[in-house]
Amino acid sequence: MKINIAKSAGFCFGVKHALNIAFKSVDSGANIDMLGDIVHNEDVVKQISQAGIKKISRLRKGASKTLLIRAHGAPAKTHQKAKSLGYKIIDSTCPMVKEIHMIAKKAEKKGCTIIIVGDQKHDEVRGIIGQLKKNPIVIDRLENIPLTKIKRIKKAAIVVQSTRNMEKTLAIVETLKQYIANLEFHNTICNPTRIKQQEMKIMPLKNDLVIVVGSKTSANTKRLYELSKSLNKKSYWIQSKNDINPSWFKGVKSVGITSGASTPDETTKAVVAEIKKL
Ligand code: SF4
Numbered sequence: 202m203k204i205n206i207a208k209s210a211g212f213c214f215g216v217k218h219a220l221n222i223a224f225k226s227v228d229s230g231a232n233i234d235m236l237g238d239i240v241h242n243e244d245v246v247k248q249i250s251q252a253g254i255k256k257i258s259r260l261r262k263g264a265s266k267t268l269l270i271r272a273h274g275a276p277a278k279t280h281q282k283a284k285s286l287g288y289k290i291i292d293s294t295c296p297m298v299k300e301i302h303m304i305a306k307k308a309e310k311k312g313c314t315i316i317i318v319g320d321q322k323h324d325e326v327r328g329i330i331g332q333l334k335k336n337p338i339v340i341d342r343l344e345n346i347p348l349t350k351i352k353r354i355k356k357a358a359i360v361v362q363s364t365r366n367m368e369k370t371l372a373i374v375e376t377l378k379q380y381i382a383n384l385e386f387h388n389t390i391c392n393p394t395r396i397k398q399q400e401m402k403i404m405p406l407k408n409d410l411v412i413v414v415g416s417k418t419s420a421n422t423k424r425l426y427e428l429s430k431s432l433n434k435k436s437y438w439i440q441s442k443n444d445i446n447p448s449w450f451k452g453v454k455s456v457g458i459t460s461g462a463s464t465p466d467e468t469t470k471a472v473v474a475e476i477k478k479l
Contacts, residue, residue: 276331319362
């Protein structure tokens with residue numbers, strides 16, 4: 202059985218950047234709190250907690266403490282509140298997410314209604330919403346476009362959650378173009394996501410079976426799995442080697458493996474080793 206591993210498998214630039222900042226901050230002896238998980242992956246979260254970074258659910262008194270802002274970013278009011286409580290802030294927001302913040306703020310200043318293509322509940326989208334003065338419109342799928350609201354808009358700018366599916370996003374944009382005369386489209390799907398998705402348009406067609414490795418909480422892993430499944434029914438989304446079912450591999454001659462942007466290489470390597478045993 203041949204095993205083909207996607208070139209783009211594993212950590213993206215933004216996750217590496219966030220983890221470097223997190224571990225350096227610990228090394229400097231800082232007393233670090235973090236609102237939520239640094240990225241959506243249980244193994245990484247465990248490493249971060251073992252390193253001494255404390256996950257908190259809300260901000261309390263921050264004197265002598267440091268707040269680590271996660272890769273997905275945070276609303277502006279989180280920064281303000283943390284500062285007012287005495288926290289020192291270390292910001293590990295991915296530079297590509299920061300760019301989305303900047304684009305959205307600039308467009309809002311120009312008088313555009315901001316439309317975000319993304320998942321309203323995702324931390325990254327919450328962070329983008331939290332940069333703006335007015336409530337943006339968030340669209341997660343083509344069927345959910347709020348047409349009554351959209352038809353009233355004269356001037357708008359679209360930004361996209363960095364890990365969205367390219368084709369589904371473009372379909373939403375095409376529909377919006379029919380209703381909004383003055384519409385700016387900023388395709389803010391990040392480069393690592395584009396490369397990963399591009400590979401997943403080929404890998405499922407060239408292999409008998411595809412394994413996508415990553416946490417069930419990871420949006421970008423979910424997208425890779427959906428892409429793969431749409432092209433190859435024998436696609437499986439696993440969190441670790443323990444989820445592998447040997448019966449999947451009967452008669453399989455080639456396996457394609459990829460992993461999400463927040464999946465550590467060790468997890469993917471362990472999956473490869475387990476499959477080799479089969
Ligand atoms: S998926 Fe893209 S935007 Fe998100 S952390 Fe990685 S590089 Fe940054």
